[in-house]
Amino acid sequence: MRKVRVGLLGCGLVGTGVVEVLAETSERWAALGVEIALSRIAVRDLNRPRSPLVRREWLTANWREVSAAGDVDVVLEAMGGVEPAFEAVRTALAHGKTVITANKELLAAHGVALRAVARGHGAVLLNEATVLGGVPVIHLLDTYFKINRIRALRGIVNGTCNHVLTRMDETGCSLEEALSEAKAKGYAEPDPTYDLSGWDARAKLKILIEHTLGIAVPVDRIPCTGIAHVSPLDIAAVRALGGKLRLVAEARTAEGGALMAGVGPQVVFPGDPLYAVDGVDNALMVSAAALKRALGAAGFATAVYPLAVPAAGLPAVRSEPTRVSTM
Ligand SMILES: NC(=O)c1ccc[n+]([C@@H]2O[C@H](COP(=O)([O-])OP(=O)(O)OC[C@H]3O[C@@H](n4cnc5c(N)ncnc54)[C@H](OP(=O)(O)O)[C@@H]3O)[C@@H](O)[C@H]2O)c1
Numbered sequence: 413m414r415k416v417r418v419g420l421l422g423c424g425l426v427g428t429g430v431v432e433v434l435a436e437t438s439e440r441w442a443a444l445g446v447e448i449a450l451s452r453i454a455v456r457d458l459n460r461p462r463s464p465l466v467r468r469e470w471l472t473a474n475w476r477e478v479s480a481a482g483d484v485d486v487v488l489e490a491m492g493g494v495e496p497a498f499e500a501v502r503t504a505l506a507h508g509k510t511v512i513t514a515n516k517e518l519l520a521a522h523g524v525a526l527r528a529v530a531r532g533h534g535a536v537l538l539n540e541a542t543v544l545g546g547v548p549v550i551h552l553l554d555t556y557f558k559i560n561r562i563r564a565l566r567g568i569v570n571g572t573c574n575h576v577l578t579r580m581d582e583t584g585c586s587l588e589e590a591l592s593e594a595k596a597k598g599y600a601e602p603d604p605t606y607d608l609s610g611w612d613a614r615a616k617l618k619i620l621i622e623h624t625l626g627i628a629v630p631v632d633r634i635p636c637t638g639i640a641h642v643s644p645l646d647i648a649a650v651r652a653l654g655g656k657l658r659l660v661a662e663a664r665t666a667e668g669g670a671l672m673a674g675v676g677p678q679v680v681f682p683g684d685p686l687y688a689v690d691g692v693d694n695a696l697m698v699s700a701a702a703l704k705r706a707l708g709a710a711g712f713a714t715a716v717y718p719l720a721v722p723a724a725g726l727p728a729v730r731s732e733p734t735r736v737s738t739m
Contacts, residue, residue, distance in 0.1 A: 414445055419452040419484035421475055421500050422491035423466060426514050426541075427453070430488055431465050454478045454491070454500070479503040489513040494521050501526055505535040514541035517606075520615035520631040523622060543569060543616045544694045553623045553698070560700035562624040564664035569616040571692035572600045572607040573639050573659040578690045580647045581656055587642055599692050610638035610659060610675045617661040617675055624698065625663065627671050637676035655679040658686055664699075 418434070420427050434448050441448050453466065454475040462471075472478065479487060479500045487504040489511060491497045497518045504511050506529055513519065519526070519539050530537045540550045553562070568574050572594060579590040591608075594600035606612050614636040621627055639659050650657045658680050663673035680686045689695040 413442070413447050415447045415449055417483055417485045418448055418450045419454075419478035419481055419487050420450060421454045421478055421487060421489045421497070423453050423455050423462060423471075424490065424492070427488075427490040428463050428466070430490060431463060435465050452478045452481055452484055475500040476503065479509075480507055484509060486510045486512065489515055489518075491515070492517070494518055498522050498526075501537075502529055505529045505537060506533050508533050508535050510536040510538065512538045512540075514539075516542040516612065516615040516619060520618045523619065524628045539619065542619055544696060545571070547694070549696055550619075550623055553620070557624070557698060557700060562698055562700045564662070564699040565617070565620055565624055565696065566660060566662040566686070566699075567620075567694065567696035568658055568686055568689050569620075569661050569694050569696065570607055570610075570613040570659055571694055572604060573610075573613070574689065574694070575599050575692045576608075577639060577642070577647070577657050577659065580642070580644060581651060584644055584648070586644055587639070608638050608640040610636040613659055613661045613675045617663060617673060620661075620696070621663050621671070621673060625665055625671065627665075629671060629673065635674040635676070639677055642677065650679050653679065653681075655681045656687060658689070660686065 420430060423431065431450065431453075434450055438448065451470055452472065453470045454472055454477065456473065458471055458473050475491075475496060478484060480503055484504075487501070487509050489497060489501050489504075490513075491500065492515055494517055497513075497515055498521070501511050501513060501518065502525075505526060511526075511530075516539075519542055523539075526537055529535070540548055543549055575594050576587060576590040579585060579593060580587060583590075585593075591600055591604060595602065595604075600607065614634050615631055618629060618631045618634060621629060639657075642657065647657055656679070657677050659675065660678040660680070661675045663671060666672055685697055686695055
């Protein structure tokens with residue numbers, strides 16, 4: 413049996429979910445000849461009530477006792493935010509550990525630097541959960557799409573905003589009412605600013621641009637408009653046109669290599685694959701050279717539709733994203 417010694421940074425919503433999934437899947441891992449041994453968890457507050465699956469002796473308030481531990485091979489980062497997550501992940505990579513993170517804010521800010529640390533120390537940095545939830549889109553882009561020259565991305569990558577816009581369209585309610593409902597269902601954070609401002613979608617777009625177009629653009633150079641000011645009148649006007657309002661993230665390379673990218677509300681019409689994406693679902697369209705159209709979908713709360721179409725066949729962009737410079 414191969415033993416993988418795991419340390420966890422953070423034990424909130426995601427971290428607790430990791431503990432539960434590891435407990436639930438231990439027999440399946442064993443069938444594969446792998447024992448996942450979790451023995452260290454860094455948290456902020458040692459006295460906070462935790463899941464009964466979280467053993468008291470695993471907890472530490474010092475993340476270095478996870479990131480630099482000699483008895484940890486793989487570090488799962490689920491602290492969120494940029495600091496101290498950056499230092500904790502950098503330390504783990506500098507110790508040659510594999511790091512798996514769900515933190516899009518961290519990767520959008522420091523992904524390039526962290527990958528350089530990983531390369532320099534023979535470590536591995538994995539970030540599948542940063543984009544499109546449980547759908548392995550990063551793996552798909554890094555492998556299946558790698559030999560194709562990806563020219564454009566377009567998608568709905570924030571479930572909270574999509575749910576709010578869907579409910580406003582379905583019921584005629586205000587943004588505040590749709591948001592209250594989303595919070596009650598656990599689809600929105602108590603402070604939804606990061607989602608409604610479009611910053612969450614922008615961070616995810618930046619990560620997707622790196623994995624597909626190979627361009628490391630600073631996240632704050634990507635133009636971004638959120639949905640915080642969308643009113644029921646806006647939704648009604650869009651509906652009268654036969655469309656739906658959606659927060660769309662997109663990027664493409666123009667002739668000469670310039671990057672066009674942006675996040676903002678767009679009117680999508682029937683015939684546009686994004687028109688069918690409602691509620692907390694996510695979707696991503698990928699346009700690549702030398703690929704015919706292919707459609708795939710996955711269930712659960714998030715879904716990905718990797719559409720590979722010739723670049724010339726891209727749907728018309730209704731609000732053209734502003735040009736940003738290539739790095
Ligand atoms: N929630 C989602 O649905 C979702 C989906 C995809 C990705 N993500 C990403 O996953 C990450 C975690 O999200 P979450 O919702 O699980 O956050 P959360 O519930 O706020 O949990 C954060 C955890 O990190 C711990 N922590 C914070 N600062 C710390 C410090 N200085 N030292 C040690 N521990 C510290 C907290 O400790 P205490 O428990 O003691 O407070 C808590 O356990 C974020 O990057 C988020 O963007 C979340």
